[in-house]
Amino acid sequence: DQQVKQNSPSLSVQEGRISILNCDYTNSMFDYFLWYKKYPAEGPTFLISISSIKDKNEDGRFTVFLNKSAKHLSLHIVPSQPGDSAVYFCAASGVDSNYQLIWGAGTKLIIKP
Amino acid sequence: ETGVTQTPRHLVMGMTNKKSLKCEQHLGHNAMYWYKQSAKKPLELMFVYNFKEQTENNSVPSRFSPECPNSSHLFLHLHTLQPEDSALYLCASSQDRDYSNQPQHFGDGTRLSIL
Numbered sequence: 001d002q003q004v005k006q007n008s009p010s011l012s013v014q015e016g017r018i019s020i021l022n023c024d025y026t027n028s029m030f031d032y033f034l035w036y037k038k039y040p041a042e043g044p045t046f047l048i049s050i051s052s053i054k055d056k057n058e059d060g061r062f063t064v065f066l067n068k069s070a071k072h073l074s075l076h077i078v079p080s081q082p083g084d085s086a087v088y089f090c091a092a093s094g095v096d097s098n099y100q101l102i103w104g105a106g107t108k109l110i111i112k113p
Numbered sequence: 114e115t116g117v118t119q120t121p122r123h124l125v126m127g128m129t130n131k132k133s134l135k136c137e138q139h140l141g142h143n144a145m146y147w148y149k150q151s152a153k154k155p156l157e158l159m160f161v162y163n164f165k166e167q168t169e170n171n172s173v174p175s176r177f178s179p180e181c182p183n184s185s186h187l188f189l190h191l192h193t194l195q196p197e198d199s200a201l202y203l204c205a206s207s208q209d210r211d212y213s214n215q216p217q218h219f220g221d222g223t224r225l226s227i228l
Contacts, residue, residue, distance in 0.1 A: 101156075101158070103155040105154055105155045
C-alpha cells in the first residue's frame with residue numbers, strides 16, 4: 001500500500017503560467033516532506049522541503065504548501081520555464097518510517113513554449 | 114556537477130554473470146543508500162549504511178550484496194540476477210541517516226539490463 005501518492009503521471013503547462021504538482025500521503029506521523037526533480041539520465045536533485053510544523057515554504061519560483069488535515073502537499077512553480085520540464089517526486093519521512101524516505105511515483109511536467 | 118559518482122552508467126549482463134556497481138561521494142557525508150527505480154514506480158530503498166555500518170536491508174534478495182569499505186565508497190555486488198532486476202540503480206548520500214531534514218544527494222545511476 002503506497003503511503004505517498006502522486007496521482008497525476010503527467011502534467012502539461014504553458015510557459016510562463018503556474019505549474020501545480022500534487023502529492024497525497026496516508027501516514028500522519030510523517031514530519032518532513034521533500035520535493036525532488038529528475039531529468040532523464042540524471043539522478044534526482046533536491047528542490048525544496050517543508051517541515052510538518054509549517055504550512056508553506058518558498059524558495060524563488062518554488063513554493064511548497066502543506067495541508068496536514070488533508071494529508072496533502074503541493075509544489076507551485078511560477079512562472080514555469082522550459083527548463084522546469086522534468087519528473088518531480090515527492091517524498092516523506094519521519095521517525096515512524098525510521099527516517100527512510102517514502103517516495104511517490106513521480107509526475108512528469110512538460111512546459112510548452 | 115554531482116558530488117556522488119556512480120560507475121558504470123550502463124551495464125548489460127547475463128543471469129549467470131557477476132558484476133559490481135560502484136558509488137563514490139565527495140561530500141563528506143556519513144550515510145549512503147542504494148535505491149532501485151523501476152519504470153513508473155516509486156524509488157525503492159534497498160540498503161542503508163551509516164558510518165560504514167549497514168542499518169537497513171529492506172528485504173532485498175541475497176543476489177544483491179552491498180559493501181561499504183568506508184564512508185565515501187559503496188558497492189553493490191550482483192550475482193545470478195533475474196530479468197525483473199533490470200532497473201535504474203541509484204546511489205545517494207546524506208550527512209546522517211537519523212534526521213528527516215537532511216536531503217539526500219543522488220548519483221546519476223546505473224542502468225542495468227539483465228539478458
